[in-house]
Amino acid sequence: MADWLPARDFNLRHTLECGQYFRWRRDGDGYVVQSADRCFRVSQKGDRLLFEGEDGWFLQHFFSLDHDLREIRGAIDHDPVIREALDRYWGLRLIRQDPWECVASFVTSIASNIPRITRNIEDMARETGESMERFDRRVFIFPRPERLAPEGVLRRLKLGFRAAYLEQAARLAAAGMLDDITCANLGDARDSLMCIPGVAEKVADCVLLFGFGRLDAFPVDTWIRKAMTRFYFRNRRTSDDAIRTFANERFGGFAGYAQQYLFVHARENWKELSQRPIPKRSETTKIIRVSKAARVRELVDAVLAER
DNA sequence: GCCCAGGAGTACT
DNA sequence: AGTACTCATGGG
Numbered sequence: 001m002a003d004w005l006p007a008r009d010f011n012l013r014h015t016l017e018c019g020q021y022f023r024w025r026r027d028g029d030g031y032v033v034q035s036a037d038r039c040f041r042v043s044q045k046g047d048r049l050l051f052e053g054e055d056g057w058f059l060q061h062f063f064s065l066d067h068d069l070r071e072i073r074g075a076i077d078h079d080p081v082i083r084e085a086l087d088r089y090w091g092l093r094l095i096r097q098d099p100w101e102c103v104a105s106f107v108t109s110i111a112s113n114i115p116r117i118t119r120n121i122e123d124m125a126r127e128t129g130e131s132m133e134r135f136d137r138r139v140f141i142f143p144r145p146e147r148l149a150p151e152g153v154l155r156r157l158k159l160g161f162r163a164a165y166l167e168q169a170a171r172l173a174a175a176g177m178l179d180d181i182t183c184a185n186l187g188d189a190r191d192s193l194m195c196i197p198g199v200a201e202k203v204a205d206c207v208l209l210f211g212f213g214r215l216d217a218f219p220v221d222t223w224i225r226k227a228m229t230r231f232y233f234r235n236r237r238t239s240d241d242a243i244r245t246f247a248n249e250r251f252g253g254f255a256g257y258a259q260q261y262l263f264v265h266a267r268e269n270w271k272e273l274s275q276r277p278i279p280k281r282s283e284t285t286k287i288i289r290v291s292k293a294a295r296v297r298e299l300v301d302a303v304l305a306e307r
Numbered sequence: 308g309c310c311c312a313g314g315a316g317t318a319c320t
Numbered sequence: 321a322g323t324a325c326t327c328a329t330g331g332g
Contacts, residue, residue: 019313020313107314110313110314110315111312111327112313112328112329113311113330114313116312116331117313158328158329159329161328162315163328198315199315200314200315200316202315203313203315206313222312223313224313311330312329312332315327316327317324317326317327318325319322319323320321320323320324
């Protein structure tokens with residue numbers, strides 16, 4: 001590898017393989033990663049991130065190395081459940097995705113699974129995207145919205161009912177729909193995104209979290225729903241809205257980080273976790289270390305003010 | 308054959 | 321505000 005970055009409190013494998021991102025593949029002891037027209041090779045040796053193909057500034061931004069993970073931990077580490085997830089997957093950071101690719105990826109994710117989503121996205125890139133030669137291989141750039149294949153072609157690529165959503169989302173994105181989202185507050189941004197066909201609460205929250213850096217967004221998918229109801233609601237059926245409200249109250253401005261740690265923890269360890277007794281109310285409603293709301297607020301303001 | 312997968316949209320109460 | 325059904329496709 002040609003260059004390196006210091007990367008403390010960072011775990012490349014957890015960050016790439018936790019399920020938040022789809023455009024990577026294993027390559028030797030590292031990975032080849034794509035984002036829009038970028039493509040780089042990366043591996044980790046201790047606290048060093050070795051890379052080539054793009055500059056360090058891009059990687060630093062892409063992997064959110066500017067986030068103070070220890071302060072984030074301090075803000076969300078309030079109970080045994082999230083603590084175990086933080087311990088097992090320490091170093092997982094949210095990836096800053098390209099907004100349009102993020103919309104397309106999570107519309108593609110509807111009622112699907114990670115291997116298939118990855119394949120669908122690669123097929124769309126191969127179909128209409130431009131390509132370039134990188135690391136002795138041809139890599140395909142995911143198409144800008146103007147270039148995404150029409151519904152009929154997407155159906156041939158086995159996108160199923162998502163094909164029509166993707167075509168319309170691409171038309172809106174090409175018209176500039178995503179350009180002003182960052183200016184809006186969370187509720188307005190969410191409502192705007194949900195005007196896109198194929199984007200409801202869950203996909204909107206994924207786009208806000210992964211595509212627009214809204215660290216307070218808390219996507220409720222099947223895994224989070226299953227894990228949260230079991231660990232925090234005594235396995236009682238609970239609405240997604242109630243789950244989100246609970247998460248925002250407990251984890252504050254970094255709820256999105258808590259979501260990703262809980263998601264990968266639940267998805268990878270469910271067999272073990274589901275064999276444990278269902279936690280009683282007192283075990284999960286009692287907060288281990290109460291951090292003052294004002295302190296959390298301060299951290300949130302500092303992080304959000306950075307952009 | 309069944310059921311489920313990082314759901315959304317629609318038509319019902 | 322909750323419920324049931326449908327929408328493709330693939331994998332267990």
